[in-house]
Amino acid sequence: MYAKPFEPSYEYACQCDxxxxxxxxxxxxYKKDGTIxxxxxxxxxxxxxxxxxxxxxxDSWKQSGIDGWTEGEHPWYFLSEQLGELSAPLIxxxxxxVIVTGSTTTNLHQVVATFxxxxxxxxxxxxDELTFPSDIYALQSQIRLKGLDPAQHLVQVKSRxxxxxxxxxxxxxxxxxxxxIVLPAVLYRSGQILNMKLLxxxxxxxxxxxxxxxxxxxxxxxxxxxxxxxxxxxxxNYKYLNAGPGGVGGLYVNKKHFNRLPGLxxxxxxxxxxxxxxxxxxxxxxxxxxxxxxxxxVLSVAPLIGSLEIFKEAGIDRLRQKxxxxxxxMINLINYELKDMDFILGNxxxxxxxxxxxxxEHKEAARICKALKANGVIPDFRxxxxxxxxxxxxxxxxxxxxxxxxxxxxxxxxxxxxQFENKREVxx
Ligand SMILES: *Cc1c(COP(=O)(O)O)cnc(C)c1O
Numbered sequence: 356m357y358a359k360p361f362e363p364s365y366e367y368a369c370q371c372d373x374x375x376x377x378x379x380x381x382x383x384x385y386k387k388d389g390t391i392x393x394x395x396x397x398x399x400x401x402x403x404x405x406x407x408x409x410x411x412x413x414d415s416w417k418q419s420g421i422d423g424w425t426e427g428e429h430p431w432y433f434l435s436e437q438l439g440e441l442s443a444p445l446i447x448x449x450x451x452x453v454i455v456t457g458s459t460t461t462n463l464h465q466v467v468a469t470f471x472x473x474x475x476x477x478x479x480x481x482x483d484e485l486t487f488p489s490d491i492y493a494l495q496s497q498i499r500l501k502g503l504d505p506a507q508h509l510v511q512v513k514s515r516x517x518x519x520x521x522x523x524x525x526x527x528x529x530x531x532x533x534x535x536i537v538l539p540a541v542l543y544r545s546g547q548i549l550n551m552k553l554l555x556x557x558x559x560x561x562x563x564x565x566x567x568x569x570x571x572x573x574x575x576x577x578x579x580x581x582x583x584x585x586x587x588x589x590x591x592n593y594k595y596l597n598a599g600p601g602g603v604g605g606l607y608v609n610k611k612h613f614n615r616l617p618g619l620x621x622x623x624x625x626x627x628x629x630x631x632x633x634x635x636x637x638x639x640x641x642x643x644x645x646x647x648x649x650x651x652x653v654l655s656v657a658p659l660i661g662s663l664e665i666f667k668e669a670g671i672d673r674l675r676q677k678x679x680x681x682x683x684x685m686i687n688l689i690n691y692e693l694k695d696m697d698f699i700l701g702n703x704x705x706x707x708x709x710x711x712x713x714x715x716e717h718k719e720a721a722r723i724c725k726a727l728k729a730n731g732v733i734p735d736f737r738x739x740x741x742x743x744x745x746x747x748x749x750x751x752x753x754x755x756x757x758x759x760x761x762x763x764x765x766x767x768x769x770x771x772x773x774q775f776e777n778k779r780e781v782x783x
Contacts, residue, residue, distance in 0.1 A: 451643060539571065
């Protein structure tokens with residue numbers, strides 16, 4: 356990384372790019388000319404390697420038909436486990452603790468169905484008021500399935516500032532009636548990283564199981580689950596992991612829980628050698644594979660094969676180093692160029708609390724985002740007033756960040772955003 360202190364000049368941005376040891380990876384991605392893509396935290400870009408692995412699996416279907424399950428370069432029957440093994444270093448887990456399956460929401464249903472065991476006086480699930488809606492819907496419905504009322508049994512820790520959570524508040528909410536805790540690793544709006552080590556320690560002191568949603572953290576920051584002893588986690592692979600729209604998700608279960616029957620069982624949770632015995636009694640796999648349900652979505656998982664190769668080469672620690680440097684750079688540039696324009700930087704500034712994206716608040720955010728898009732900068736709008744900008748370590752450059760901030764400044768100075776309606780699109 357370029358060590359010289361920040362300067363707002365174009366030359367400084369170019370110098371940072373020259374010192375970027377991950378620079379070669381950007382050429383592996385399909386980046387559209389004239390576009391600055393800053394939405395990799397919502398949907399990562401396609402890489403040539405992900406495209407290749409998708410085409411390889413498509414071809415295995417073409418060539419082998421049903422035999423593709425056991426033959427070819429990537430036999431489909433073992434793919435979910437193999438990809439779990441390749442994902443494990445990203446979260447500091449052992450290979451058998453990770454399986455690539457389902458989606459974030461279905462995997463959350465699975466782990467909650469598996470770990471939520473309300474008992475007399477210990478019936479509640481602890482979450483937070485800033486988390487992603489789908490997670491809350493899943494928790495509410497799991498509570499209802501137990502015959503309980505979510506209004507009574509789902510506790511959502513409040514935010515003091517509407518952007519971030521205080522670990523102390525979360526710990527204070529770990530009362531005797533809490534049976535299970537589910538929290539985001541990185542908050543989807545402000546990008547705040549929660550202290551997973553501390554929260555897990557505190558939950559375990561009170562005999563509560565705790566798990567995290569890694570949608571905005573996996574592929575962006577390192578995790579040390581083995582050391583932290585986290586009980587379970589779920590994530591999608593289409594954000595920082597670039598596995599494509601609707602790409603198959605991931606699930607982690609701590610090996611100390613491998614004896615737990617899956618809350619939602621299906622034949623793909625079987626021990627592999629037993630699955631085709633077709634017995635009516637499930638013999639669960641003795642690893643995270645037990646928490647699979649049905650037939651893997653082979654074509655939707657295929658791009659992840661190529662994508663994880665890239666992560667293996669780049670290394671999550673180096674990616675985090677660049678991510679910290681380039682987000683810091685973006686913050687400095689925004690502070691320098693966009694003063695007095697009513698923007699509020701809503702993301703944490705400290706390195707240990709800042710995830711992979713920048714969160715800008717502005718009352719005109721919806722139409723500022725439309726103006727950015729019209730100028731070839733792809734941000735991500737979050738109602739009512741949030742602009743997320745993700746300079747992704749694998750494929751974004753400092754020069755792109757410099758240009759994006761310059762364009763944003765122009766939109767504000769020339770009031771170009773006023774040509775647009777301040778209202779979100781169907782997909783924001
Ligand atoms: C992206 C995201 C989801 C999406 O869940 P899907 O099941 O993949 O649709 C859920 N939760 C969080 C926190 C997310 O960031």
